[in-house]
Amino acid sequence: MPGRPHEEMLLGGLAAVGAGFFTNPLEVVKTRMQLQGELKARGHYAVHYRNSLHAIYTIFKSDGIIRLQSGLVPALWYQLFMNGMRLGSYQIMTNLGLLNGSDGKVSFLKSILGGASAGCVGAIVGSPFYMVKTQLQSRSASSIAVGYQHGHGSMVEGFTGILKEHGIGGLWRGVTGAMLRVMIGSAAQLTTFSTAKEYILSLKVFNDTSILIPFCSSIVSGIVLTVFMTPPDVMCTRLYNQGVDANGKGLYYKNLLDCGIKIMKKEGPWGFYKGWGPSFLRIAPHSVLSLMFWDQLRKTYENLYHKHIEIDIPDSVKSSE
Structure with missing residues (x-):
């Protein structure tokens, strides 16, 4: 039994929050490695983080174990708002049959469009939390610092500082990068998940x-x-973490296109895949956990819903069936 819109969004958000708690340390590692050697050619910058395991060890040694959960609070709020909107919107489209083809099965093209649009909405809603999360996760001891170092030490400090200096619009600086990121990611994730799930079901290998x-x-x-x-x-990550001038303009990148051009020019194609290792180690389990939690939460909700309906049926109605 499909849930109402706000229920679908809540279930999607809670599933992502559960996954985010376990994978946030890898998010911290990924953020640091993506900022390492920013706009510098390979061999022209200090390598503080050689790989995922070395990064975890380095952060633990220099910053302390608690810093492996840097930005956890805004990260979880981001998961709740962004994925609540993203997964909830996608499920609503599924419930309404908007992603099915004429044969009644999931349409690959419609799933891509549905996932991308759902991701775009989620990215806009969760953008302020993602920006503060990124800035908190990049903050470190000077000996291993990478990227621009922001002064705030908590989510509240981050929000109040940005609002005071740049107004409410400052909270959505870099949102174009977030929209592209989540649109592509959401389309890829939800499309392959739905398609793979339907295919595995058709094989009848599992119950x-x-x-x-x-x-x-x-x-x-x-x-x-x-x-x-x-x-x-x-x-x-680069757009969100860069410093800004008095007018709120980025110090390194003017916009998303400018960011892409500069990375390609200064760092080459590999610059776009910095942090690929921790990104995979983080994305894979996060995807598995969030989608599994989402799937199981929806089943639990449906079971409770059906039980609730069954309990509320009057005896007179039951006897007439």
Whole structure:
């Protein structure tokens, strides 16, 4: 039984929050590695983070273990708002049959368009939280610092400081990068998840209610997501973390296009795949966990809904059936 719009959004948001708590340390590592050597050619900057494991060790040694959960609060709020809107909107389109073809099965093209549009809405809503999250995660001891270092030490400080200096519009600086990132990622993730899930169901290898169905579908989705999402993810991180002048203009990049051109010119194609390792290590489990939580939360909701309906049916009605 499909839920109402606000219920679908809440279920989607809660699923992403659950996944975000476990994967945030990898998000911190990914952010630092994406900012390392910003606008510098390979071999012309200090490499503080050689790989994911080395980055975890370095952060633990220099910043302390608590910094591996930097930006956790805005990260979870971002997951709730962004994925609540994204997954909820996508499920509403699914419930209404907007993603099905004339044969009643999931349409690949419609799924791409539906996932992209749902992701765009989610990115706009969650943008302020993502920006503050990124800035908190990049903040570190001077000996291992990468990227622009912002002064705020909490989500509240970040919001109040940005509002005071640049007004409410400052909270949506870099939103174009977020929209591209989530549109591409959402289209890739939700399309492959829905398609893979339907295909696995058709194979009849597992029981229709088996948790292995969303698990396997999520793995496929996570791999595809990593490949397509990393380049816009790097640009998004750069746009959000850059410093700004007195007029709120970026110190490094004018806009999304300018960011892409400068990365290509200064860092080459590999610059778009900085942090690919932790990105995969983070995206894959996050995708698996969020989609599995989402799938299971919806099943739990539907079971509770049906039980509630059954309890509320009067005896007189039951006897007449």
